[in-house]
Amino acid sequence: MTVGPRPDAAWRTRPERPRLAVIGLGYWGPKIARNIQELECGELAAVCDTREASLADVARRYPAARATLSVEDILDDPTIDAVVLATPIGTHYALADAALRADKHVFVEKPLAASSVESGRLMELAAARDLVLMPGHTFLYSPPVLMIRDLIASGELGDIYFVSMSRVNLGLHQSDVSVAWDLGPHDFSILRFWLGETPESISALSRACVIPDMPDVAFINMEFPSQTIAHVELSWLAPSKLRRTTIVGASKMVVYDDTSTEPVRIFDSGVSFPNPESFGEFRLSYRTGDIVSPPVSASEPLRAEMEDFCRAVSTGSTPVSSAALGHEVVRMIESTDLSLARQGARVEVDSDDPSLVATN
Ligand SMILES: NC(=O)c1ccc[n+]([C@@H]2O[C@H](COP(=O)([O-])OP(=O)(O)OC[C@H]3O[C@@H](n4cnc5c(N)ncnc54)[C@H](O)[C@@H]3O)[C@@H](O)[C@H]2O)c1
Structure with a gap:
């Protein structure tokens, strides 16, 4: 796979207060959404789950956030800077790959991917597009x-x-x-x-x-x-x-x-x-x-982890839970x-x- 840098990658403007979408609202996703909602450095812009019951439950708590059953709605929304994936491990690669290609910074719950080939490819893609890729190693x-x-x-x-x-x-x-x-x-x-x-x-x-x-x-x-x-x-x-x-x-x-x-x-x-x-x-x-x-x-x-993600998105810093560490874990x-x-x-x-x- 060849991943060319986006022509405008070097001029990427970094949002001061990133707007985040949480995708996957089963056991762990709602905890992430609650922590983002309480952040000063970031904003809960959207929540998404393909299961209606999971979505409705979380959407009710955050009426200001966009609620959708479709990942495409999130990826097509130019006002969303970053996605947080809290979906099953088998979905991490395809969702993270699609989000990076849609120009979103990506946080992926642990483990980063289901194989080191996948995690390596995601790292390559994120680097080429000057986007943050961060695994969720909360500890x-x-x-x-x-x-x-x-x-x-x-x-x-x-x-x-x-x-x-x-x-x-x-x-x-x-x-x-x-x-x-x-x-x-x-x-x-x-x-x-x-x-x-x-x-x-x-x-x-x-x-x-x-x-x-x-x-x-x-x-x-x-x-x-x-x-x-x-x-x-x-x-x-x-x-x-x-x-x-x-x-x-x-x-x-x-x-x-x-x-x-x-x-x-x-x-x-x-x-x-x-x-x-x-x-x-x-x-x-x-x-x-x-x-x-x-x-x-x-x-x-979890709150400190989300703050580190927002910092990485807005300043370009490397998070403590870096993609390189996540790749080693895989x-x-x-x-x-x-x-x-x-x-x-x-x-x-x-x-x-x-x-x-x-x-x-
Ligand atoms: N950091 C931690 O301490 C911690 C703790 C628990 C789980 N996790 C991680 O969080 C992730 C999710 O785990 P969980 O226990 O919440 O799983 P879960 O099965 O309870 O929830 C996953 C949710 O994702 C939704 N989903 C699946 N595919 C989707 C898609 N393509 N688009 C949108 N939504 C989709 C499902 O409908 C479900 O609601 C896993 O990677 C897991 O390892 C991390």
């Missing part, structure tokens, strides 16, 4: 996640030995995508954001316990270039809700529990292995110091799928590997 705007990113970046935790993540609860089983495509983008985007690197290799195990051929539990292992290792446990089948991450560094350790009133706890604990003074001596030194639970802002991540899910197809084999995360592309 990158969550105050605990930002706090831990700063802790890691400052070196306070020391070298990160490993990260262990659990995201499990009872439901909601999806009928169109596996648990890795549904929940994986959250933990994969957080890991990519915290560590600033994509894993070199991934191996995964999963099982379709309830719906045939639709894996509802996955155990995913990753090895990063820095030697950090990570384990991600994802499931729609668990007796209680867990959103728990442990980060073990050479100097300190952190427990991040998104369901707790103290979501971040920093442990000044560790083990060192002093150089043995004489041959054969084996003595470890254990340290269990203070546990600190810093105050964490209660601001709503590559990580694809590698997970490939490992599953190879009975849990360790798979190199390599976008040039044609077999990765073939799995979608």
Whole structure:
């Protein structure tokens, strides 16, 4: 595919207060619409869903916004600057592609697309047309996640030995995508954001316990270039809700529990292995110091995410949840799928590997 830049792309005028349309008003779309409605930096201009009941419900709440069952109405409306897609994953590529070609900036809910070929093409098209393309990795705007990113970046935790993540609860089983495509983008985007690197290799195990051929539990292992290792446990089948991450560094350790009133706890604990003074001596030194639970802002991540999108549209800045990060996340899910197809084999995360592309 060749994507030539629009002749007028260099002269694109950036709206000061972008007018946004939300497309897809099922579970997540109405939450996005509510946050946009409360923004100062952007305006909820339109809402759209192909299902009449979903549209009517949201339209009633925002009488000033245009309500339509037709995506074409949105794409043909020159007063709309940007679209926010909250539709099923299988629709992301076609809708985002059409919106970019209609000259709209595009926010796509996670994951950016259903394959890295698709996400790569969308990035290419957005760049050629000087339009914003942003994936919806909401956790990158969550105050605990930002706090831990700063802790890691400052070196306070020391070298990160490993990260262990659990995201499990009872439901909601999806009928169109596996648990890795549904929940994986959250933990994969957080890991990519915290560590600033994509894993070199991934191996995964999963099982379709309830719906045939639709894996509802996955155990995913990753090895990063820095030697950090990570384990991600994802499931729609668990007796209680867990959103728990442990980060073990050479100097300190952190427990991040998104369901707790103290979501971040920093442990000044560790083990060192002093150089043995004489041959054969084996003595470890254990340290269990203070546990600190810093105050964490209660601001709503989705609102900060929408503000970042508006900022990107009006100033051309790169959002924290960038298209490049979203593309890496898609590559990580694809590698997970490939490992599953190879009975849990360790798979190199390599976008040039044609077999990765073939799995979608
Ligand atoms: N960031 C988060 O934390 C978060 C949370 C939940 C869901 N999501 C993402 O949001 C997206 C939507 O998920 P959901 O759970 O709301 O799904 P959903 O099935 O509840 O809603 C999707 C809606 O899109 C509508 N739709 C489908 N095709 C359409 C089209 N071509 N044009 C217009 N409308 C169309 C459907 O009628 C439906 O109302 C997914 O990408 C999902 O991964 C993100």
